[in-house]
Amino acid sequence: MSRSGQGVAGDAASAIVVGSFELGSGERYDWHDHPLHQLAWAARGVLAVSAAGRTWVLPPTRALWIPAEIRHAVEASRPAMMQSLYFHARRCPIAWPEPTAVGVGSLLRELIGYLARPDLAPDPRARAEAVVCDLLEPLSVTTIEVRMPVDVRAKRVADALTANPADRRTLAALGRAVGASARTLARVFVAETGMSFGQWRTHLRVRAALAYLADQTPVSVVASRVGYDTPSAFVAAFRRLAGVSPGAYFSDR
Incomplete structure (x- = not known):
């Protein structure tokens, strides 16, 4: 569902319009698009935004530029406040064709709040809008x-592990629960996800860790919550996939 027309500050004369949306725990805005460019930002909490076959996890220090007409979905695993900026395409100097992550520093954060004021006069609004684009x-x-399998039995395994990434059952044990052999499931995962089951599970666990890391949960706690026996094993797996340590992933550098 899309609520881009609700809770919006600004008017037709504004180059940038601000929308504010409260999301409850587990709430999702399903696939939709807008005629305007959007900058999706979590003023509070953490958002997961999916678009163009990728998913970005966004703490308040990061936002996602979504070009006009690009279908996307937004989800919050815990309560969050999304403040989005909507840019009129013909009046916007930014023309990035793909979804693009940007850093949100203190100045940009203050400007978003400033532009959300419904009583802001046209001249100061125009000046603030220009600075936002510069930032x-x-x-x-x-x-x-994490590509999900289609096979009913493999999907039941994938859904169970998505709900509980810390589940340490072997593929054989998981297969017994869904009525398939480990060999059959292994073959299905490779055919339908492009990865071995072990690789797929690692991707799932690392992606699940991102929401905890964005919420500044200690690495030792995150490692346990996503199924690793030691923080060092988790850090090694994370670095292999992301190319950086868990602590560096959400750095603005």
Whole structure:
């Protein structure tokens, strides 16, 4: 569902319109698009935004530029406040064709709140809008993708592990629960996800860890919550997939 027309500050004369949306725990805005460019930002909490076959996890220090007409979905695993900026395409100097992560520093954060004021006069609004565009700089971010299998039995395994990434059952044990042999499931995972089951599970665990890391949960706690026996094993797996340590992933550098 899309609520881009609700809770919006600004008017037709504004180059940038601000929308504020409260999301409850587990709430999701399903696939939709807008005629305007969007900058999706979590003023509070953590958002997961999916678009163009990728998913970005966004703490308040990071936002995602979503070009006009690009279908996307937004989800919050815990309560969050999304404040989105909507840019009129013909009046926007930014023309990034793909979804692009940007850093959100203190100045940009204050400007978003400033532009959300419904009583802001046209001249100061125009000046603030120009500064916002100057502050948007791309970040290089590696996203961790997890393709889900279609086979009914493999999907039941995938759904169970998505709900509980700390589940340490072997593929044989999981297969007994869904009525399939480990060999059959292993073959299905390779055919339908492009990864071995072990690789797929690692991707799932690392992606699940991102929401905890974005919420500043200690690495030792995150490791346990996503199924690793030791923090060092988790850090090693994370670094292999993301190219950086868990502590560095959400750095703006």
